[in-house]
Amino acid sequence: MFKFIRSGLIYSLKVILMGMIFLGTSTTGWTSYAALPSGNAITDGRALLRYALPIDNQPVRKLQASLEDISNQLRANKRWGAISRDLSQALRILDRPSQILTSIPPERQPQAESWIEELKSGIVQLQEVVKTRQKEAILEGRAKLLNLVSLLEESMVKGFPFEVPAEFSNLPQLKGRATIAIKTNKGDLTVVVDGYSAPVTAGNFVDLVQRGFYNGLKFTRSEESYVLQTGDPEGKEVGFIDPVMGKYRAIPLEILAEGDKQPTYGITLEDAGRYLDMPVLPFSSFGALAMARPEGDPDGGSSQIFFFLFEPELTPAGRNLLDGRYAVFGYLVEGKEILDKLKAGDIIESAQVIQGIENLVEPPA
Numbered sequence: 001m002f003k004f005i006r007s008g009l010i011y012s013l014k015v016i017l018m019g020m021i022f023l024g025t026s027t028t029g030w031t032s033y034a035a036l037p038s039g040n041a042i043t044d045g046r047a048l049l050r051y052a053l054p055i056d057n058q059p060v061r062k063l064q065a066s067l068e069d070i071s072n073q074l075r076a077n078k079r080w081g082a083i084s085r086d087l088s089q090a091l092r093i094l095d096r097p098s099q100i101l102t103s104i105p106p107e108r109q110p111q112a113e114s115w116i117e118e119l120k121s122g123i124v125q126l127q128e129v130v131k132t133r134q135k136e137a138i139l140e141g142r143a144k145l146l147n148l149v150s151l152l153e154e155s156m157v158k159g160f161p162f163e164v165p166a167e168f169s170n171l172p173q174l175k176g177r178a179t180i181a182i183k184t185n186k187g188d189l190t191v192v193v194d195g196y197s198a199p200v201t202a203g204n205f206v207d208l209v210q211r212g213f214y215n216g217l218k219f220t221r222s223e224e225s226y227v228l229q230t231g232d233p234e235g236k237e238v239g240f241i242d243p244v245m246g247k248y249r250a251i252p253l254e255i256l257a258e259g260d261k262q263p264t265y266g267i268t269l270e271d272a273g274r275y276l277d278m279p280v281l282p283f284s285s286f287g288a289l290a291m292a293r294p295e296g297d298p299d300g301g302s303s304q305i306f307f308f309l310f311e312p313e314l315t316p317a318g319r320n321l322l323d324g325r326y327a328v329f330g331y332l333v334e335g336k337e338i339l340d341k342l343k344a345g346d347i348i349e350s351a352q353v354i355q356g357i358e359n360l361v362e363p364p365a
Contacts (some may be wrong), residue, residue, distance in 0.1 A: 017189070041284040043333030044193075045350075046146070049177075052280050052321035053153050054161040056195050057094050057103040065151050066090040070142045074135055075090035082320070087127050090145075094120045103156045111154055115148050120353075122148070141271050157196075162262035168252065170363045173199045173209035178356030180209055180330075183349040191289055193330035195359060197256040197280045198263065201291050201301075201329040204251050206353060206360050208240060208303055214351040222344040229292060230348060231304035239302025253292060253325050256280045262271065266299050269324030279328065283308050283320040287339055289333025290322070307339060 003010060042048050047068055051061075059364040066086045067237045073079040073086070093099075097116045104112045126141040138146050174195030194209065214231065221229040242249045256263040257277045283290070288308040293301035299309040308322070332339055353360075 003133040016048045018152060021120045040304060041282065041312030043285050044071075045070075045287055045333055047149070048281065048285055048331055049151055049194060049333075050146070050153060051357060052194055052197050053157060055103065055153055057100060057153075057156055059096070059099040060103070060149065060153055060156070063090050063093045064146070064153070064354060066093070067142055067146050067149060071139065074138065080133060081128060083130050084127065087130065091120065091123050092278055094123070098359060099218045100152065104152075105155075105158065109156045109338055115152050117146060119148050119152075144195075144207040160199075161196060163199075164262075165265065166305075168200050171200050171249070171251065172203035172205040172357050173361045174206050174356075175361055176356060178202070178206050178359060179333075179354050180206070180351055181337075182214075184338065184342060186341050186346045188335055189332060189338055190334035191287075191330050191332050193289065194281060196256050198327055198329040201251055201254045201327045203248070203360060204302075205305065205329065206357070208246050208359070209309055209353055209360065213240060213303060214348050214352075217345050217348050219344050219348070221306075221341065226309055228304045228339065228342055229306040230311055231292070233303065239304065249302055250299055251301040253291075253293065253301070253330075255324060257324075268298060271361070273322070276326065279323050281331075283310070283322040283326075283330040285331055286310065286329050287336060288332040289332065290326045291329045293326070301327070311341070 042051065047064075050064055066089045069086050070083050076082075091356070094116055097113065100114060100116065101109050106263040119318070122141065122145050126138065126145065129137050131177040157176075164173055174193065176195050178193050178195070180191045180193065182191065191207055195202040209351055217230055217233065219228055219230045220232050221227065223300060232239070237248070239245065240249045252265045253268065254263045254265055257269060257274065258277060258280055259277075265270060269275070269279070284310060290306055290308065292304040292306050293299075308328075310320070
């Protein structure tokens with residue numbers, strides 16, 4: 001089992017959470033350090049997944065940014081004028097649909113045109129809702145519009161964006177995305193895992209879900225506003241033992257940094273001298289899903305995973321010191337209130353792939 005020991009210093013720092021630094025645990029087996037975010041980071045898992053898609057169409061990104069900004073303005077003392085400007089900008093972008101359609105394969109364009117018309121209609125309706133200044137109704141309308149933007153952006157993806165190194169061909173790989181439904185004794189969670197950014201890490205997880213590995217496992221570690229961990233099987237083993245190979249399946253540290261064409265493997269961004277580089281999948285959202293690993297062994301992960309429980313709404317948001325040290329491979333998209341209730345000893349009753357299993361590539365027999 002990966003065990004964790006909290007030092008007195010770290011405990012004291014965590015007690016004064018409103019201070020400048022938030023440190024996690026110093027461990028035997030696995031070490032992590034978390035800092036309070038700073039700046040204006042994206043804290044919504046769905047938004048992070050949208051921005052992580054391997055596409056290059058500036059109009060659709062500007063469309064997305066305009067709609068994403070609405071929630072920021074609602075938090076900032078309800079700046080109704082700014083919200084109206086966001087919606088007007090979104091409409092101007094949609095009035096030139098050819099700039100969006102140019103990135104979509106011809107066979108997908110009829111459906112995309114339908115989504116664009118639906119977006120335009122939805123924005124006009126939301127403009128009327130804004131006049132009523134009903135916050136919840138505005139957020140609900142925004143969410144529906146962003147779901148359509150997600151469909152547009154996903155339709156722009158043309159194949160898998162890079163070659164995974166041949167040395168990892170013996171491991172499952174996720175060449176796309178998958179959605180996982182997790183039933184616990186306290187309620188249901190839904191996560192989306194991103195193979196575009198972490199194909200080996202996400203592929204390993206999806207493969208284990210398919211095998212039923214997580215069914216019946218307990219959450220073994222929980223710390224409020226920090227982490228919730230699971231994936232340690234019963235018995236002396238601390239990870240998954242491949243029944244074909246008869247040995248521990250080790251998963252390499254896999255981090256795709258912004259601006260890179262493919263992930264960095266086997267080394268933290270810090271050890272690579274890339275202190276300021278940010279991962280495409282950061283620890284800035286409550287419910288970020290990441291691979292746990294033994295301390296000092298970046299390639300020693302296997303089946304143990306953890307949810308990041310830091311609540312960015314409580315503090316300024318931005319870079320977290322876990323970024324670049326541990327591999328995020330997905331985000332919670334439904335069930336935040338359930339994740340917040342789960343503690344060590346609670347149980348995963350079942351985990352099931354409900355979308356995207358066709359993107360899982362198993363290693364050759």
